[in-house]
Amino acid sequence: MRVLGIETSCDETGVALYDSDRGLLAHALHSQVDLHAEYGGVVPEIASRDHVRKLLPLASHCLAQAGLQRSDIDGVAYTAGPGLIGALLVGASAGRALAVALDKPAIAVHHMEGHLLAPMLEPEPPAFPFVALLVSGGHSMLVEVKGIGRYRLLGETLDDAAGEAFDKTAKLLNLGYPGGPALARLAEKGDPNRFSFPRPMTDRPGLDFSFSGLKTHTRNLVLAEDDDPATQADIAAGFQRAVVDTMAIKCRRAMVATRARQLVIAGGVGANLELRATLKREGEKHGWAVSYPRLAFCTDNGAMIAFAGCQRLLAGEHTGPVIEARARWPL
Ligand code: KG4
Numbered sequence: 001m002r003v004l005g006i007e008t009s010c011d012e013t014g015v016a017l018y019d020s021d022r023g024l025l026a027h028a029l030h031s032q033v034d035l036h037a038e039y040g041g042v043v044p045e046i047a048s049r050d051h052v053r054k055l056l057p058l059a060s061h062c063l064a065q066a067g068l069q070r071s072d073i074d075g076v077a078y079t080a081g082p083g084l085i086g087a088l089l090v091g092a093s094a095g096r097a098l099a100v101a102l103d104k105p106a107i108a109v110h111h112m113e114g115h116l117l118a119p120m121l122e123p124e125p126p127a128f129p130f131v132a133l134l135v136s137g138g139h140s141m142l143v144e145v146k147g148i149g150r151y152r153l154l155g156e157t158l159d160d161a162a163g164e165a166f167d168k169t170a171k172l173l174n175l176g177y178p179g180g181p182a183l184a185r186l187a188e189k190g191d192p193n194r195f196s197f198p199r200p201m202t203d204r205p206g207l208d209f210s211f212s213g214l215k216t217h218t219r220n221l222v223l224a225e226d227d228d229p230a231t232q233a234d235i236a237a238g239f240q241r242a243v244v245d246t247m248a249i250k251c252r253r254a255m256v257a258t259r260a261r262q263l264v265i266a267g268g269v270g271a272n273l274e275l276r277a278t279l280k281r282e283g284e285k286h287g288w289a290v291s292y293p294r295l296a297f298c299t300d301n302g303a304m305i306a307f308a309g310c311q312r313l314l315a316g317e318h319t320g321p322v323i324e325a326r327a328r329w330p331l
């Protein structure tokens with residue numbers, strides 16, 4: 001089965017073609033980072049309008065890359081939420097319309113299910129059951145995954161998502177937008193041990209996260225210290241270490257609680273090299289396998305939506321004759 005996947009939940013337009021026998025055939029991505037940079041964050045109206053401009057050309061590009069015609073598509077998967085509603089409506093309307101025109105099924109995909117399954121696009125995919133650490137700009141969750149659609153939420157953030165904490169802290173350090181990757185680059189030059197940072201909610205049992213206190217702690221530090229480059233790098237490194245340590249502690253607890261032997265890291269913050277290296281080391285120490293998507297498939301992309309949609313369609317599911325778009329949608 002060949003599925004066209006469409007992702008437009010935030011500020012990346014992603015399209016891909018996934019074949020259940022041959023794997024990923026093509027993928028294309030357009031990032032809107034340059035459009036939003038001058039505003040210091042994503043402007044929803046600008047995001048929607050740019051998806052309108054880019055989506056169909058990207059779909060044609062994917063088909064050409066795979067050497068396929070529209071009629072070769074067996075189904076269309078689109079991100080139906082959660083995300084920015086205007087942005088979601090662009091992909092959902094286009095995806096549904098394309099499915100109607102081709103007389104093929106459409107499937108509304110949960111964006112976080114896309115992230116969760118993204119490591120399965122890699123040559124050595126993780127096997128079920130596993131625990132997934134899902135950390136993006138909008139979400140931070142630990143999920144027990146027993147199979148496609150068999151998800152149990154183990155813990156989530158009570159306030160800021162991990163990516164949001166990276167972005168807000170980067171703003172405090174005047175690193176611009178998008179902040180996460182910039183903060184990670186600065187952290188590489190810093191000493192993570194010069195300043196002490198809390199490891200929020202690790203002193204009590206449970207698998208929930210809270211990152212807003214860490215952000216406040218960093219703000220106070222930024223205000224109290226000099227703004228020389230070395231100090232800024234030390235603050236960035238200390239912050240990153242605290243977030244990574246906190247996530248590692250919670251992952252360890254989740255692995256013990258579920259007795260899983262496989263950990264998956266996914267979502268935009270999963271592109272953080274320190275997080276990847278730390279969890280890999282943890283895995284080696286405790287005997288778990290650790291999988292993550294290639295860097296380009298940690299952040300938003302069409303490939304993960306094509307893959308998730310294909311699995312759902314193969315399981316006999318599809319979305320009725322409606323356009324599904326939900327700003328909020330629990331996994
Ligand atoms: O998954 P994603 O592309 O979009 C959402 O679904 O939210 O995640 C974007 C988030 C942003 O907050 C971004 O700053 C963060 O992922 N991010 C990173 C890194 N690359 C992206 N955070 C830390 N280190 C990185 N290398």
Ligand code: ZN
Nearest residue numbers: 136268299300
């Ligand atoms: Zn995402």
